[in-house]
Amino acid sequence: MPTTKTERVEIRQSDDVVRVRQQTRTLAVEVGLSLVDQTKIVTASSELARNTLDYGGGGEVVLEILDQAGRRGLRLTFEDRGAGIPDIEQALKDGFTTGKGMGLGLGGAKRLCNEFSIASKPGEGTKVIIARWK
Amino acid sequence: MDRIPILKFGNALLVTIQVDMHDRLATTLEEDLTSKIVAHSARGVLIDISALEIVDSFIGRMLDNIAAVSRILDADTVVVGMRPAVAITLVELGLSLAGVKTALNVERGMALIEGRLSESEADDADDED
Ligand SMILES: Nc1ncnc2c1ncn2[C@@H]1O[C@H](COP(=O)(O)OP(=O)(O)O)[C@@H](O)[C@H]1O
Ligand SMILES: [Mg+2]
Numbered sequence: 001m002p003t004t005k006t007e008r009v010e011i012r013q014s015d016d017v018v019r020v021r022q023q024t025r026t027l028a029v030e031v032g033l034s035l036v037d038q039t040k041i042v043t044a045s046s047e048l049a050r051n052t053l054d055y056g057g058g059g060e061v062v063l064e065i066l067d068q069a070g071r072r073g074l075r076l077t078f079e080d081r082g083a084g085i086p087d088i089e090q091a092l093k094d095g096f097t098t099g100k101g102m103g104l105g106l107g108g109a110k111r112l113c114n115e116f117s118i119a120s121k122p123g124e125g126t127k128v129i130i131a132r133w134k
Numbered sequence: 135m136d137r138i139p140i141l142k143f144g145n146a147l148l149v150t151i152q153v154d155m156h157d158r159l160a161t162t163l164e165e166d167l168t169s170k171i172v173a174h175s176a177r178g179v180l181i182d183i184s185a186l187e188i189v190d191s192f193i194g195r196m197l198d199n200i201a202a203v204s205r206i207l208d209a210d211t212v213v214v215g216m217r218p219a220v221a222i223t224l225v226e227l228g229l230s231l232a233g234v235k236t237a238l239n240v241e242r243g244m245a246l247i248e249g250r251l252s253e254s255e256a257d258d259a260d261d262e263d
Contacts, residue, residue: 014156014157014158015156017156017157018154018155018156021154021188022154025187035219036219036222036223038219039187039188039217039219039220039222039223040223040226042187042188043188043189043190043223043227046188046190046192047190047191047227050157050190050192094228101191101192101195102191102194102195102229104191104194104227104228104229105191107228108191108226108227108228108229111226111227111228112223112226112227
């Protein structure tokens with residue numbers, strides 16, 4: 001799939017979560033997403049960036065503007081080399097948390113985007129991909 | 135360290151969130167508000183979030199916590215000025231903010247708090263009969 005722009009933001013501390021939100025917003029505007037869709041993907045990116053920081057021990061996100069036969073979209077790939085998720089189905093359930101959260105981040109991010117995929121291996125890390133199309 | 139200012143507004147406290155809050159700032163706000171409610175015997179807390187472009191589960195939990203603690207301290211929390219796109223997104227995220235009252239703007243939020251106050255004064259008057 002043709003990618004017309006790629007950016008990368010490191011996620012090492014809590015200020016970086018703010019930076020991820022801002023960068024997601026900028027690209028969502030560039031893609032031409034509606035205000036509601038911008039808000040949805042920025043909210044999802046905030047949830048996933050915080051997971052990368054809190055549970056993944058830090059990592060990065062790659063933000064890409066996609067163009068599929070004239071249809072534009074924004075794809076975000078969050079990756080860390082943290083502890084991984086032993087049971088993904090359980091982690092996706094609303095209300096499930098191993099921390100102090102509300103357990104809405106993964107399930108919420110899935111609902112807020114058009115595409116969602118997650119791959120994780122205990123001891124190796126976690127990769128979550130979301131996309132929102134115009 | 136930066137802090138979000140808390141203003142006294144009649145019987146209530148008013149917090150206007152103007153920045154994209156990082157997590158530490160949110161935690162500090164929770165603590166500051168709790169001590170100010172006690173210090174000023176505030177009966178209400180108005181949190182103006184009209185400048186916030188998103189509310190994620192972290193901020194949502196902060197709002198819920200503030201509302202829960204205020205309630206124990208006999209103060210009502212009203213979140214005012216939520217943008218429509220934020221409200222739509224919150225529902226899909228799965229955040230109900232069940233314990234938080236909302237109002238369109240600061241004036242209506244204040245009216246809610248004053249409404250509760252005059253009701254409880256009326257109750258007190260009834261009790262005396
Ligand atoms: N990047 C990650 N690395 C390891 N575990 C994760 C990661 N992201 C999520 N998890 C696990 O999935 C759970 C659910 O995540 P989430 O839905 O965002 O809720 P919360 O952040 O409130 O715990 C987390 O509590 C954690 O155990
Ligand atoms: Mg989370």
